[in-house]
Amino acid sequence: MTPLALPITLPKTLQQPLDRFYEYLRAERGLSLHTQRNYKQQLQTMAEYLVHVGVTDWQAVDARWVRQLASKGMRDGMKASSIATRLSSLRSFFDFLVLRGELSANTARGVSAPRKKRPLPKNLDVDEVNQLLEVNEDDPLSIRDRAMMELMYGAGLRLAELVDVNVRDVQLRSGEIRVIGKGDKERKVPFAGLAVEWVGNWLKVRKEVAAAGEPALFVSKLGGRISHRSVQKRMAQWGQKQAVASHITPHKLRHSFATHMLESSNNLRAVQELLGHENISTTQIYTHLDFQHLADVYDKAHPRARKK
Template identity: 75%
Template sequence: MPAGLEKSLLRFYEYLRSERELSLHTQHNYKRQLTTLAEQLVELGVTDWQTVDASWVRQLASKGMRDGLKASSLSMRLSALRSFLDYLVHQGEIKANPAKGVSAPRKARPLPKNLDVDEMDQLLDVNEDDPLSIRDRAMMELMYGAGLRLSELVNLDVRDISLSKGDIRVIGKGDKERVVPFAGLAREWVGHWLKVRGQLAAGDEPGLFVSKLGQRISTRNVQKRMAEWGQKQAVSSHINPHKLRHSFATHMLESSGDLRAVQELLGHANLTTTQIYTHLDFQHLAQVYDEAHPRAKRGKR
């Protein structure tokens, strides 16, 4: 390694050891990351830190991505470089830190899992007639039948539900109100629940779904009950409210292919959110494009 690169690194390692008194493990991580970066700079023809600018740092980041580094690993590497270059600025060896404006790509959001239709039927095959079981099936049918968020479900009041019209007034993120339809089994089981709700609810409780204590049910209680029903119904995957919402979105999209309608039903402000949420693949988008865009249609003469 050229002396112009190595000498500054050795001083930095001593600084980490004697002044910052970092653990040996942390010192080793800094050394490993910075040695790799220095070796890459040598391959690019760089021989001293004074010539490293933002474009060089971006090249290092790009190389890390090409080498298959995870976003978290690349972020750690760039963080080590920023700390080292901050040290050089403090020592007066360079005027500014060229890595300040360069960041690693965001971590990929893990895609939520959905249940297939058979698994949903298995989960929702609850026919016990006690009030808590009726309540639980009504909650699950409504989450899957209307694609509600957990917070939206627990915040529903009795007055927000119209069985005659088959719609629900929902207050979503940012206090945005939307009206969503619900029908079929969701509508039927909410009706069953309303008939027995008085056996549990306190007289002045406005919440649609209540606990056995008579008050509005909590999000934690809903999560707990759905997980228990997943086990009781012998569904292979862990059940949580988000999974029911995601299954709604996925099944609606698979059946309709109407991304914009699914966006409205889910209450997403941006279409991009819906694309990620429903893990659309390119083939599906291409099919929608080919079938819908007038210029694409002309190409099929």
């Protein structure tokens, strides 16, 4: 919601309750100055808009007006997070008025902010993946790291799944790994090619690092199961060492696996199974089709799109 062109002097029926609320925030809630300023800015802007449309009393602001305040913000191009902040400040203010007996009910409580768009992590292109995985150092930890990255990209594992894999879960000959996904659901994941080769290379040198009796496939330099944080740190370091422009994370490798598989196969159901998603809607959000491919399919398939 953008400020109106000219400053508006609020009527006492709107301004005085706001002043009491600001004093309450300062004296009783003990909020930071930054938070107090945010509340004041959001409420002032809404109050000015209400005056502009002829509403001069907070008692007149019912759920319909609250929805209109949110809609105005959307029309003005506000982000969903900013609208959520604005409605939150209004709910807090109305809670205060209800507590003081100046409102009978908080009409902002039943109005939800628009859902935030779920940001998609940027995937690596194939050249960046190849650049990252050109790790040819022969010390055990470097072999381990390449095996982890090859497996993340080659099988699309979640970070937790990678860390939790045990040696007994890996079948190199058949190219299968048993993983426990979200909700403790077990699935078998295929892997092949360089992923199989480098997991095999790691298994040959793993005994030089792993503690006796340690079941984990991937272990730290101390011999125990490697931690989530260590995997994240090592992959980021390899990204820098290999001069990859993108910041490397385990999730980015998984997302790249999903994106490249989907673009090559166009089989959403298969990618859903490989990723271990319970609902296909999750896969649709998590991955994105190459738009040019969609455009080509449309041009070839739609009767009214074919050139005569």
